[in-house]
Amino acid sequence: MIRVTLRRGHDHRLRGGHPWVFSNEIAALDGPAEPGAAVEIIAANGQRLGTGYYNPHSLIAARLLTRRHESIDTSEFFVTALQKALEYRRRLGGDLEALRLIHGESDALPGLVVDRYGDVLCVQLLTKGMDVRRELLVAALRELLAPRVIVARNDSAARELEGLPRGVELLHGEVPEPVVVTINGLRFAVDVLAGQKTGLFLDQRENCRRLHGLAQGSEVLDLFCYAGAWSVHAASYGANSVTGVDASVAAVRQAEANARLNGLADRCRFVAADVFDFLRDHRGRRFGTVILDPPAFIKSRKHLAEGQKGYLTVNRRALEMVAPGGVLVTCSCSHHLDRPTFLTLIAQAAQQARRNVRLMEMRGQASDHPVLPACPETDYLKCAFLFVE
Secondary structure, eight states, X not given: OEEEEEOTTOOHHHHXXXXXXXXXXXXXXXXXXXXXXXXXXXXXXXXXEEEEEXXXXXXXXXXXXXXXXXXXXXXXXXXXXXXXXXXXXXXXXXXXXXXEEEEGGGGTOTTEEEEEXXXXXXXXXXXXXXXXXXXXXXXXXXXXXXXXXXXXXXXXXXXXXXXXXXXEEEEESOOOSOEEEEETTEEEEEOTTTXXXXXXXXXXXXXXXXXXXXXXXXXXXXXXOTTTHHHHHHHHTTOSEEEEEESOHHHHHHHHHXXXXXXXXXXXXXXXXXXXXXXXXXXXXXXXXXXXXXXXXXXXXXXXXXXXXXXXXXXXXXXXXEEEEEEEEEEEOOTTSOHHHHHHHHHHHHHHXXXXXXXXXXXXXXXXXXXXXXXXXXXXXXXXXXXXX
């Protein structure tokens, strides 16, 4: 195994529990290493720090999979790693039909995401190190879970940072149409081949349940509604009416189908429109509950200032739509935007909208998307429930 030796003083992140090594932290390699090759990571004083994989074409040049000196190129390694992740999910209990089984760094499998929709698995191989081990991963998943279908949703832009092509591949079985799963007692159709991410945003599952008691008897506006998860939950929890808005015509059609699946189409209306245009064109309307769950406005640190302006603007306009005594549910999935800054932006938006707000609850991603405390990048989702006067 190739040895990657770190520069002196550049091992504190790994020792603290973070799994990444950046290219400028490497002092030397003791031989040629192909992209994705297994490497042993060594501190400047010669101490072994663990085993991972290497990609010279990525800013994150090495990612750690284990703190031990062991091969990561065996089926036994991946079976054991997957078993640990599955045991964690079993401890969560509750609804296990649709959930995230593997959450990258948080499950000691950096570069790998696995979402489960019944007997269909959607896999994202986001790094070269995981991509070259796809056969081992597929074999381990089939051994432990016996899925009917495994789809590789390798259309993420993150793959380009690793020098990998983007695309969607069928790794096992044949995809049935449609794939339908139950989440919080509600039925949702999942487009595992062309839907955003792997088909649904499972990280909001527990937050959607929090609408119970808040949406009842209310007119609800769901902005960036995508497949209608928030909308369908609100309608099922007794909302008088729900209006969902999304720029994607395909998403709106999927949301309409999900409302019909649950017998809620009479209370749900979905509009294909740019959210910013919709807010401008409907200024003056009021809703008892407004849900704001936009895509990540901040893709990288260089977009931080621009993205913050976007969050400020959309939150101000959303606050203007909330009826006095109503609720705003506002979210950010940009890990570059931390919680204190997000709350500061909300406060600024409230000031600009001339509304008084109180934070009812601050929530994060669902527990099947665990946070690795030593790796702040895994703590990405913010979901604030606000009482608006």
